[in-house]
Every structure is written in structure tokens, then in C-alpha cells.
Amino acid sequence: MTRFAVEHFLALLNESFEGGGAHSLLGNVLSVRVGDWDWCPPGGERTIRQIVEHAAIAKHLHAEHLFGAAKRSYLDVFNESPLRTRPDDTEALLGWARDAHATRTRRSSRAWRRCRMAIWTR
Secondary structure, eight states, X not given: OOHXXXXXXXXXXXXXXXXXGGGSXXXXXXXXXXXXXXXXXXXXXXXXXXXXXXXXXHHHHHHHHHHSOOXXXXXXXXXHSGGGTOTTOHHHHHHXXXXXXXXXXXXXXXXXXXXXXXXXXX
């Protein structure tokens, strides 16, 4: 994979998480009113808060299993969520999601640099 392709992929990941407008997770939820975070869409199974938590858990697991020790399970990360101890703290949840995204992005970038170095030293 070329450097351009990897950088483009990482840019798309960033845009899909925190870019503006309807094409990003945070772009869709930052304007949600305080009382609406626990709303569940008709026919849905998760509230807005739970959807954001689920996305954050996935990001934590991606970083852990793609670039880390792969020791934590979904349940482990679920239990680390700020919603277990502060169920109404939306800012803590968003911070936890941002941390997960940053960790995944940082580890992806690091893995790409190591891969490039391995190719160049052959």
C-alpha cells in the first residue's frame, strides 16, 4: 500500500469520526440536546448514548487487537466505559470516544511507519 493510500485511509477515518456534517459520528451527535441522549429510534435497540458508547468500544478494541496485546474483550472494554460509573456524563463518554479514536489513529500511523522502515531496510 502506498503512503498516499495509507494517509488517505487515515484521513477518511478521522473525517468519519470527527469531521463536520452528516458523515461523521461526532458531527451527528454534538448537537443532541441533553434530554435526547437516551432516546432510542423507533425499531432501534440502542439509545444515542449507547450508539456512541458502542462505537467507542469498537475503536478501543481495534487499537487493542490490531496494534496491541489483544488481551481485552468486548466485555472488558464495556466495563471500562465511563457510562458504568457516570451513566449521564455525556462529556466523559465523548472524551473516552475521542481518546479511543486518537489511540487507534496513533497506533495505525506507527504501524505504517514500521512497515515502511522494514521495506526500506531490505
